[in-house]
Amino acid sequence: MTSRATRIAGAAVLIGPCWAGTTYAHADPTTTPPSSTTVAPPTTTVPGPSSVTPSPVPTTTDSAPPTTSAPPVTVLPTTPAITPDPGPAVIVSAVTLTAVEAGSPPEFRFATLMCSPKIDGTHPDAKSTCDELNAVNGNFDKLTGTPGICPNIWRPVTIVAQGFWQGAQLSFKHSFPNRCIADHASKYVYRF
Structure with missing residues (x-):
């Protein structure tokens, strides 16, 4: 039962x-x-x-409503999920610069540089460096240096740049005979 x-x-x-x-x-x-x-x-x-x-x-058998009733039920309307508009895409231009100078022990220097969406970083002259890189569209091979007199000493310096320029991946590596020549290979970029 x-x-x-x-x-x-x-x-x-x-x-x-x-x-x-x-x-x-x-x-x-x-x-x-x-x-x-x-x-x-x-x-x-x-x-x-x-x-x-x-x-x-x-x-x-009666159609009259009952004398007592269950508590009222509130039915909330369903609303679609609101997704915020992400706005225009942000194009990033940011690189990490490393300089390795041969020696015993080797000397390492590092600098960060962000040129877009805002200018920032640990590079000593970030604004001028960003202007210089913007002029060559982030192509390190097209940087023009400043004339200077450097000693004829063999103490190689390797500059490495990795990051993104205008949203595209960037990777650059070049060795110079010494630090003086590396500094003069650009106006601002390698001077950190």
Whole structure:
């Protein structure tokens, strides 16, 4: 024997007990409408080892709303997810400069440089360096130096630049005979 609860037209109704597929509906006493009509369902005899005749149970058939109700349910409208406009794409121009001077021990110098979206970095003259690189569109091979007199000493300096220029990956490596020649190979870029 089982019983189950369900809601019919907003009223709580208990369905059960069930014998051999016969169902009787019982009105929930907490939701009995003020004026209702009671109808007795037919009685059924269920065959079995001993005949059982369930007692008739009144069923409420009325369309009046129940005297008590469940708490109100607020249904919120669904809204589509709001995705912020990312705006125009930011084109990055940023490089890390490294200078390795041969010796015992070798001397290392480092500088960072960002030219876009803003000018920043540890390079001692970031603005002038960005202007110089913008003039050659970030192509280190096209940098023009300043004239100068340098000693004829073999102490190689290797300059490495890695990063991005106008959004494209950049990788540059060049060795100079000594630091003086490296400094004069550009106006500002290699002077860090």
